[in-house]
Amino acid sequence: MKLYIAPRAPNPRRVQMFMHEKGLAGIELVPVDINAGEHWGAAYRAKVPVSRVPALELDDGRVLSETRAICTYLEGLHPEPNLMGVDFEERAFIEMHDRRAEWYWLLPIANAIRHTHPGLAPLEQPQFADFGRVQGQKVRESARWLDEALSRHPWVAGERFTIADITAFCAHEFARGLLKFKAGEEGFAALQAWRDRMAARPSAQAG
């Protein structure tokens, strides 16, 4: 198998962190130069018609894209440690938390960065700076909800570490790097404490 990635992008990092937590080393990493538009080129589009990273090329040549779908596949191949739920009921609740982290936390962070950061201009044309700034406000609204949740239970999906923590953490680090978001300084103490516990995991160095 080969995993197509883009260094510093949050979605490939989610899969790399997931793999590290699973103890899956040895999958070949293939960097895609998204700043140069390599993902829009014919060679990559033949693999991933929607031009997104990450993507997992299987040994039989099929290509699976979409971060969470890749994780579903890897969890099936390597069930332990379980990160996505042991039965359909737990799977559904973890999926709920993972999607909340993705849609209401990662998405406004990505929008805010893509529409306001000069470094992202190659990837987002045209940039709408006013839209980006309002998305930055939504990042703070979501931080409030996440902080409140993390003040009640230690992990994003509840009592144990799951894929939802990986999603929320990779989003957080993207915001920390490019939006200069500092949870503690903005008054989100539980979010900051969780972030620091996450950053101490060896898998936080992956990707």
Next chain:
Amino acid sequence: MKLYIAPRAPNPRRVQMFMHEKGLAGIELVPVDINAGEHWGAAYRAKVPVSRVPALELDDGRVLSETRAICTYLEGLHPEPNLMGVDFEERAFIEMHDRRAEWYWLLPIANAIRHTHPGLAPLEQPQFADFGRVQGQKVRESARWLDEALSRHPWVAGERFTIADITAFCAHEFARGLLKFKAGEEGFAALQAWRDRMAARPSAQAG
């Protein structure tokens, strides 16, 4: 169980169509007045802290939100007909197609509508009309990709009807109603033919 919905919104419709395809009648539907902001009120937030519809309230009082997570739960309770994959490998590939339909088709459609349609102003403040118009262009780019895929295989995820068709169809009908998008008139013949087959399914009347 009770399903909280908002009439005419695409995401509750996805769950209602999914339930119809599963033959699940009899789940109580509870309308939420999103135009009046009922989902932002304390009563609803106590159930769904992220203020989104749909949400499924279980008989034990727990509340599961997020369209696709609700479907994961219902598929587990009622495995037949299978709409999300029979094993982890098929589950992963269907999830990939479902996510593509959601992120690259439904999301630009929703953005285009929410930022340009006066009727959506209560739900999206401030509206950024220029951003919305560019999202409308992305809708056409995605239509090209979807049309090309549907010219090669009959259903969004390949050779059989799945949850990805439901996601893509509910998005299409949202665009058809509020963006006046007509696939056939814009030259997307395979997309139009698939849409017409979808619209003929009894489940298309749900939601």
